[in-house]
Amino acid sequence: MSAKELLFKYKSLIIIILLFLLVFSIRAEAANIGGVPDQMKSYYQDQTGLPYFSEMDSYYNFRLTQDLINHGYLGDTKINGTQWDLHSSYPAGKSAEYPPLIAYLTEIGYVIVNIFAKVPLATVSFWIGAFIASLAVIPAYLLVKKITNDYGGITAGLLVGLAPSYFAHTFAGFFDTDMFNMLIPLLVVMFFVLSFLTNNFRNRTIYASLAAISMLIFTLAWQGWWYIYYLIIASAVIYLIVSKYIFHLKPKQSTEGLNGRLAWFNDKPEVFSLIVFLILSMILMAISLGVTGLLGALTEPINVNQLQAAVQTTSYPNVYISVSELQIPGISEIINGVGGYLPFFFGFFGVIALCWNLRTKKEKKEVPEKKTRKPRRRGKPNRRRKEDTETKAEKVIIKPDIGDQKRNYIFYIVLFTIWLLITIYAMTKGVRFIENFSLPIALSAGIFVGLLYDYIKDHVSNTSYQTIVMAIIVIVVAFSPVATAYGISNAVVPGTDDSMVNSLDWVKNNTSNNTIITSWWDYGHLFTAVADRPVTFDGSSQNSPRAYWVGKALLTSNETLSAGILRMLASSGDMAPLLLDNYTKSSGKSADILSSILGADKQTALTIMTTTYGLTPEQAQNVVQYTHPDNPTPDVLITSSDMIQKAGWWSYFGSWNFTSNNGTNYQYLTAQMNSTTVNNKTLLIGNNAVVAQANGTSISAGLLNTNNIKTNDTNQILNQISTELTTGNGSLVIQPHKLTIISNNTITQTVVSNSSQYSILLINQNNTYISVAMNKELEDSMFTRLFFMGGAGLTHFKSMYGQPGVMVWGVTY
Secondary structure, three states: HHHHHHHOOOHHHHHHHHHHHHHHHHHHHHHHOOOOOOOHHHHHOOOOOOOOOOOOOOHHHHHHHHHHHHOOOOOOHHHHHHHHOOOOOOOOOOOOOOOOHHHHHHHHHHHHHHHHOOOOOOHHHHHHHHHHHHHHHHHHHHHHHHOOOOOHHHHHHHHHOHHHHHHOOOOOOOOOHHHHHHHHHHHHHHHHHHHOOOOHHHHHHHHHHHHHHHHHHHOOOOOOOHHHHHHHHHHHHHHHHHHHOOOOOOOOOOOOOHHHHHHHHHOOOHHHHHHHHHHHHHHHHHHHHHHHHHHHOOHHHHHHOOOOHOOOOOOOOOOHHHHHHHOOOHHHHHHHOOOOOOHHHHHHHHHHHHHHHHOOOEEEEOOOOOOOOOOOOOOOOOOOOOOOOOOOOOOEOOOOOOOOOHHHHHHHHHHHHHHHHHHHHHOOOHHHHHHHHHHHHHHHHHHHHHHHHHHHHOOOOOOHHHHHHHHOOOOHHHHHHHHHHHHHHHOOOOEEEEEEEHHHHHHHHHHHOOEEEOOOOHHHHHHHOOOOEOOOOOOOOOOOOOHHHHHHHHHOOOOOHHHHHHHHHHHHOOOHHHHHHHHHOOOHHHHHHHHHHHHOOOHHHHHHHHHHOOOOOOHHHHHHHOOOOOOOEEEEEEEHHHHHHHHHHHHHHHHEOOOOOOOOEEEOOOOOEEEEEEOOEEEEEEEEEEEEEEEEEEEEEOOOOOOOOOOOOOOHHHHHHHHOOOOOOOOOOOOOOEEEEEOOOOEEEEOOOOOOEEEEEEEEEEEEEEEEEEEEEHOOHHHHHHHHOOOOOOEEEEEEEOOOOOEEEEEOO
């Protein structure tokens, strides 16, 4: 066999391999952590040189995988037969019932690679997401190639494998369930489509069964699996209705005559595919999830419909309003998420092109050549009529296309229309669903490119030119997703660094096993995985009253109240707020009671509850067992530099007003820029500087060069600020409410202007004053006093360990 014949025979395999290598290599580029300067890379890598995971959910999946390897199930223990996670949301913990495929698959990969070499679990976890996600190019290519041709399949493979909303959650170092969200739905759809297309009874049964098995696998991979299940059912049912009652197509005949009870399916092969899929998938999923679990999952669309309602204000603030993935996306965000304008519009054009192919087609038919009269002599024209000088004539005939191809196009149209509508609706519930929308858009865009080839063939006769034109089209359509994916991979910065990891290692090695870690929820999964200690709340338990109480502990200037809040949360979690809610029937009143008693001693707390708030002695005693336990659980508080930028959220929740159902967003200089007017001049706070704009001129005082200032004299410092914050004529743009100067472990504070809404903190480091601008409500907050002032003057918080940007505090009562 010649090389050309071999190339033709294995063309599809070669294309698949090249597609996989391309998308995987771009994902693998993330391992170089290109967003980090070369001299800093080791700071973001573990001792083996492996970069830390890129986001915090990866650490949750890593910990659950460790659980599976260590004792055969997810979580720390089993309670009444339920896998239970005692590290999250301590002390009650939470269910560890979680889609287990990521843990199962990683364990299998870990076992296999360790047959050949000793490879840490972290390394396998680091790479497996990129590998699995890149496999999505295979069904994308095969499905669209089946519908159109290689050009369409290649385009679909690239657009699916590199869709930015998908790629951004599946590059090397991103260990999360997103890796399955393109691959497995594609397998379900592809196998069901193949079952619909084939006329062979045996193949139809096999493909429908494979679709059902893929459906089972999807239930183990992601909790939102049900959307693809309903898509298959709706597409099949609507297709059967449309093909029969709108297009009046005759029943499709099976190539094999069935006998007995199956004979009814002889002219209903599509119905047979649907029934096999429904029955087998229901049986498999019921075995996997249990009947109750399956029924609960199938009613999940009701909860998704209420998803946006869930992020609205409630008695306690709802943390989900701070989760970016639940924000409603704009059109530009959607277009960028699917790979740019061409993939976006081509995706819709694909459905239109399929509809166009349903039209009644025209065929060109050659007719016999007409004989022509002999030409007359010059000068003697034929006045009777003109002679036909054509050698060929075209005759247009109409031939209705009612074959299998038309049936197939109808099914594709129904499938992709419903798929697009479902995912468009889902995007009204949050940015996270752009990823789901990317899948049908990418496949449909591939279909459009494939169908373009038919048009090119009709207008370009040279096959080489046809190839060149189609190659250009594929490159142009895929350029934006490829470039965007490459840009994402080359801008990766790990989600943590040595400072945090070393601090957590210290906690693991120097505190008791029952010590609780409290901080803002974002890093909770990292804390539990590295320090192996329970946390107050994390990314799987953040939406609870704890958000309010931790925010209040950071925002308040009352040290005893802050320590009392942490004691309550570490020892009893939500029990006190929930118990008081039961007594008062008002979360606002419960919060007032707790705010009054948590900073007081036990006896005073009892008196306050019975005399001020009217609780019975028995009720008060029930409450203090949770707020003032005799043996409080050991607790450490971690403050870190990332919490400066997150201050807008923890202060928002910590300042929650239960009457108006809102909070106030207070910020440090690195938070989102806000503006206010001071003395008819606009003040902006953000982007590492205090920025004043007056008369069109912007002035920054983010970093004050004060080499000539050798004292902590407030007036001299103010003069220096005045020099920095001027409009050019020497006038001071703003004055702080309070000026705090930290130099040589000495803190000096001066109230400068009672009318100002902002304060300035100056930290002297090597004769350079770094300025921190903040809302005045933050100037004496516990976070400011702990993180910026080093805990000076505090008695309930003791510095236990510190690294650049991270401080571990022991909390005493």
